[in-house]
Amino acid sequence: MPIVKHPYDARLHRKGTVGGLGGCSWHGRxxxxxxxxxxxxxxxxMMAACPRAELQIEALYGSPINRTQ
Structure with missing residues (x-):
């Protein structure tokens, strides 16, 4: 299954989650x-990713499909 990469947007994450609250959900608060x-x-x-997590996610899952909106 290909992964999809979006610019970070808290609205893409469930309310109350690390990603929804502006943190890196890949590594955790x-x-x-x-x-x-x-x-x-x-x-x-859905995972919110800091720059370090981006590298780890793409190493694990492969190149993402990029979405700009």
């Missing part, structure tokens, strides 16, 4: 203080 730059649709659901 406890392990990451960086701001997310992208939102990914993955087989595990």
């Amino acid at each position: 406890e392990d990451c203080s960086e701001q997310p730059t992208s939102s990914y649709e993955t087989p595990n659901g």
Whole structure:
């Protein structure tokens, strides 16, 4: 299943989640203080990703389909 990459947008994430609250959901609030730059649709659901997480997600899932809106 290809993953889809969006510019980070808190509205793409469920309310109350790490991604919805402006944090990196790939690493979690406890392990990451960086701001997310992208939102990914993955087989595990929507993930907010900091720049470091972007590299890890794409290494795990492969090249994403990019969405600009």
